[in-house]
Amino acid sequence: MGKLVTVSIESIVPYNPGKTTEELKSELGLEKIIRACANETFLPPSEKAIEAVVANLDQLPIYPDGGASNLRNKIAQKMNVDADEVVLGNGSNELIELIVRTFARPADEIITSIPSFVVYKHIALAHGLKVHELPLKNQKFDLAAMKAKITPQSRFIFIANPNNPTGTYITNRELEEFLTDLPEDLIVVLDEAYIEYVDADDFPNSLDYRNQHQNLITLRTFSKIYGLAALRVGYAIAQKNIINYLGRVRAVFNVNSLAQVAAEAVLDDREYIQNSKNLLLQNRKQLSEGLSSLGLTITPSQANFVLVDLMGADTLETQKELLKRGVFVAPMPTSWLPHHHRVSVCSFEDNMEIISAYKEVLKL
């Protein structure tokens, strides 16, 4: 019997979503698990989003608005672009897939970095593309090396800014230089899932660079600061022709009605967004300083998580011990980072528990 799938698909290491908090609680006999593993917001959802969902429950028998026109218009207005420069996805994950599905030609290649968001590689492999993963330099995307890697086969460049799992970022000057003189048919995707948590003055908003490279695609999500990860909504902003092609390939009803109304509501909830940012910045500082004070090295982060260097301790063993104490963090694959955990920023009290759990487990 021949292989059912291509060599490329065979080579994909399946994404392991891990156990749910409920499963872990019952397995470990714990009443509470602090979820610091998936970079979700630690805050409850916006009341306005909840109200919008409840008010639209009677719409369940009806297909959603396939063009999501209200939400698209609202995003366009907020981002100061045209509505036909916006396309919505079932999370930005779906948009990454949609971009590759729409624009990949046989024998195309993608360039990204390692470690970065693993979905870029998975999706490229699923479509049979060759993947070039360039190592980070000083924990940051090595844009010069990425640019040097471009050949006529290069079709996509994926950059997460800030990067997951390092929380590091490329500056406005670095981005500007990178975008200069790129081949016209190269699609550059800037994944800004965490942009709303940034406080660095020299952080670029990729929307300001749209004229510099025609095929620049910005990705954003409602899964982080907007607190709607469960509903799966993300969006891409790009030139009209790019959005038009993506629209041809996109599944029509990819964003459900409740997700659309919740996203619209939270976009209007300025107080929720501002409060989320303020709290995150305070708590990111608290978590970073608390873990540093134990003698652990923290990579300065612009996102809602921090990368922690365990100074030689075993990542999986440490994770297991933390979990027994109700603290759920993400160990990094040792092939990427030998002794590192990614820890999502939590509430003040939960951060305190995380810090004392590390102190106890690592005997610091």
Ligand SMILES: Cc1ncc(COP(=O)(O)O)c(C=O)c1O
């Ligand atoms: C860099 C990056 N992009 C995209 C996403 C996924 O976002 P979504 O929930 O919109 O699919 C994540 C989630 O962790 C991420 O880290």
